Amino acid sequence: AQKITQTQPGMFVQEKEAVTLDCTYDTSDPSYGLFWYKQPSSGEMIFLIYQGSYDQQNATEGRYSLNFQKARKSANLVISASQLGDSAMYFCAMRDDPGGGYNKLIFGAGTRLAVHP
Amino acid sequence: GAGVSQTPSNKVTEKGKYVELRCDPISGHTALYWYRQSLGQGPEFLIYFQGTGAADDSGLPNDRFFAVRPEGSVSTLKIQRTERGDSAVYLCASSLGSGGAGGKTQYFGPGTRLLVL
Numbered sequence: 001a002q003k004i005t006q007t008q009p010g011m012f013v014q015e016k017e018a019v020t021l022d023c024t025y026d027t028s029d030p031s032y033g034l035f036w037y038k039q040p041s042s043g044e045m046i047f048l049i050y051q052g053s054y055d056q057q058n059a060t061e062g063r064y065s066l067n068f069q070k071a072r073k074s075a076n077l078v079i080s081a082s083q084l085g086d087s088a089m090y091f092c093a094m095r096d097d098p099g100g101g102y103n104k105l106i107f108g109a110g111t112r113l114a115v116h117p
Numbered sequence: 118g119a120g121v122s123q124t125p126s127n128k129v130t131e132k133g134k135y136v137e138l139r140c141d142p143i144s145g146h147t148a149l150y151w152y153r154q155s156l157g158q159g160p161e162f163l164i165y166f167q168g169t170g171a172a173d174d175s176g177l178p179n180d181r182f183f184a185v186r187p188e189g190s191v192s193t194l195k196i197q198r199t200e201r202g203d204s205a206v207y208l209c210a211s212s213l214g215s216g217g218a219g220g221k222t223q224y225f226g227p228g229t230r231l232l233v234l
Contacts, residue, residue, distance in 0.1 A: 004159075033221065043206060045160070045225035091159050095221065103221050104150065104173065107159030 002027045004092050006108035013082045013115055020067070021077040021111045023092035033095035034075040035105065036066065040088040048090075051075055082115045089113075119143070121226035123209050129232045130199055138194040138229045142211030149192050150223060151184055152208040160208055166192060199233045206230050 003026040013019040025034065036048040051059045051066045059066045067076040079086055089110045095103040122141045130136050142149050148167055152160035162176040166186045174184070181199075186192040196203055210223040 035222070037225070042227065043230070044227040045208060045210070047222055047224060050222060093159070104162040104165060104176075105152075105160070105223060107161070109157075109159050 002029075002032075002094055002096050002106050004094050004106055004108035006092055006111050008111045009109075010112045010114070013079075013113065015084060015115055015117050016081055018078060018080045019082055019113065021079070021090050021092075021113065023075045023077065023108060025073050025075060025092075025094050027073075027094065033103070034066070034068070035093040035095065036064070036075075036077045037091045037093060038086075038088045039091060039110070045091070049077070079113075084115050084117060087113060087115045121209055121211055121224055123207075123226040123229050125229060126227065127230045127232075129234065131234050132199060132201060134199050134233075136196050136199055136231065138196075138207050138231070140192045140194070140209030140211075140226060142190065142192070142209070143224055146211035146213055146224075147189070148212045148223075149186060150210040150212075151192070151194050152210065154206040154208055154228070156205070163194070163207075196231075199231075201233050204231055204233045 005024045032053045034051045038046045038048055049059050049061045049064045049066050051068045058068050063080045065078045089112050091110045092108045093105040096106050124139045150165050151163040153163055154160040164184050165173040168189045169186055181197045184194045206228040208225050208228045210225045212223045
């Protein structure tokens with residue numbers, strides 16, 4: 001069965017510094033996708049970045065980059081130049097493809113990031 | 118354009134009552150998902166719609182939970198005989214439903230916080 005593990009319940013970072021949020025996954029499927037979502041206190045899940053298992057390069061989206069290490073089954077999120085507005089819960093998720101042309105997401109337990117001024 | 122909207126934002130009910138939660142997906146998105154997020158956990162898949170039909174309802178916890186999407190747009194999650202354990206945030210997401218990674222990215226609404234007393 002597919003599984004996502006986020007081992008850091010909470011992380012602290014100083015404003016303007018970089019921070020890495022860890023995510024490891026387990027799957028026997030050769031084709032899969034990995035997502036990171038941000039959930040501020042308002043509750044909405046905001047899509048940040050996506051990495052496909054066959055993508056040759058690590059995904060980047062502005063200040064977000066995904067450190068994808070396939071052999072280690074890790075997909076860590078790197079946030080550069082942290083801002084106070086980055087304080088939120090961050091969820092790593094894996095795309096489960098049960099067939100039929102759709103995917104459901106399997107989420108980790110999340111990491112709460114606090115950015116200090 | 119407008120994102121996914123959910124109503125009500127908060128719902129307080131008594132044990133044994135019936136509740137309906139509404140989701141209005143992004144215009145043009147054919148795929149619609151419901152997830153449930155308990156306190157301190159990541160979201161868990163409940164049900165998926167492609168168009169009007171429920172293609173996968175394997176995540177519904179029991180037969181008290183039911184969802185419909187009669188016209189292929191708005192969806193309603195219905196919970197009968199609510200129990201205190203049903204208290205959670207119910208999240209709705211939509212996607213294009215096809216077309217590679219971009220089409221499969223799910224965009225979430227703000228959620229409905231359900232409290233069963």
